[in-house]
Amino acid sequence: MTPMLLAELAIEAGVPPGVLNVVHGGKEAVDALCTHPAIKAVSFVGSCHVGEHVYKLSSDHGKRAQCMMGAKNHAIIMPDANKDQSLNALVGATFGAAGQRCMATSVAVLVGEANKWIPDIVAKAKTLTINAGNVAGTDVGPVISIQARQRIESMIAKGVSEGAKLELDGRNPTVPGFEKGNFIAPTIFSGVKPHHEVYKTEIFGPVMVIVAVDTLDDAIALTNANPYGNGTGIFTQSGAAARKFQNEIDVGQVGINVPVPVPVPYFSFTGSRGSKLGDLGPYGKQVVQIYTQVKTVTARWFDDASVSTGVNTTISLK
Secondary structure (H helix, E strand, C coil), rough: HHHHHHHHHHHHHHCCCCCCCCCCCCHHHHHHHHHHCCCCCEEECCHHHHHHHHHHHHHHCEEEEEECCCCCCEEEEEECHHHHHHHHHHHHHHHHHCCCCCCEEEEEEEEEEHHHHHHHHHHHHHHCEEEECCCCCEECCCCCHHHHHHHHHHHHHHHHHHHHHHEECCCCCCCEECCCCCCCCEEEECCCCCHHHHHHHCCCCCEEEEEECCCHHHHHHHHHHEEEECCCEECCCCCHHHHHHHHHCCCCCEEEEECCCCCCCCCCCCCCCCCCECCCCCHHHHHHHCCCCCCCCCCCCCCCCCCCCCCCCCCCCC
């Protein structure tokens, strides 16, 4: 049985949630779900390429759709930031889950004197423990597949060939108990420019790219020029800098001294621009809206004994 047929049979049979939770398959299964008349709303999380396809196909078939897509989250480090707290947050947000999350902080924007902190960032990253997730004390586990490891390694090689400085090379780490595995240790580039592929592409792995700018205005302009608008953060002890940043930044989820600014569940996901298609988010009140079809009924009843007084051009409902 093909994935498409399985999806269609499940829908037509009215299989309730919990009985069939996952339909496996590729494009044909996706297209079946996006086009079937029994489905009224579609929610997606994944890459931009697939998200754009899902959104267009679902919309073309009259369905409500929300697509949460790619990211290249920037963390702006001001020179007045609390150094230890900021470095801990930055390293944790970049390399946690081996960088395999849409809310990973993959771009560190060092403003002014904060550019001198690169050796400290590298030193902090080196303290992380690389091992399998079932080993106590693991900070960075393996990436999801051989293909993912190969893709990430090719992006690292691309960064080197483009002229970015490889401050910390995480390729081929020695992992006790694992001669083979899909492991990549924390990797850090400095001297990265906006035209570099490692800056433009969501690597989805434990790779940090560092961009140096002179001022907060430069940091805001850099972040706003990036096509993604998923999440961003600023690390500073200046209320004025924080207020300027939150007002001028064109990104849906903003953290102030918070590295992964995902809102709590009763607010919805608010990523924007290239990171999201659709007006409504996947949780909070908005998720109720997208999965609810509103119906308005207007009715009027007449007493059989009532006498018509003629045609009325206006009706008062009382």
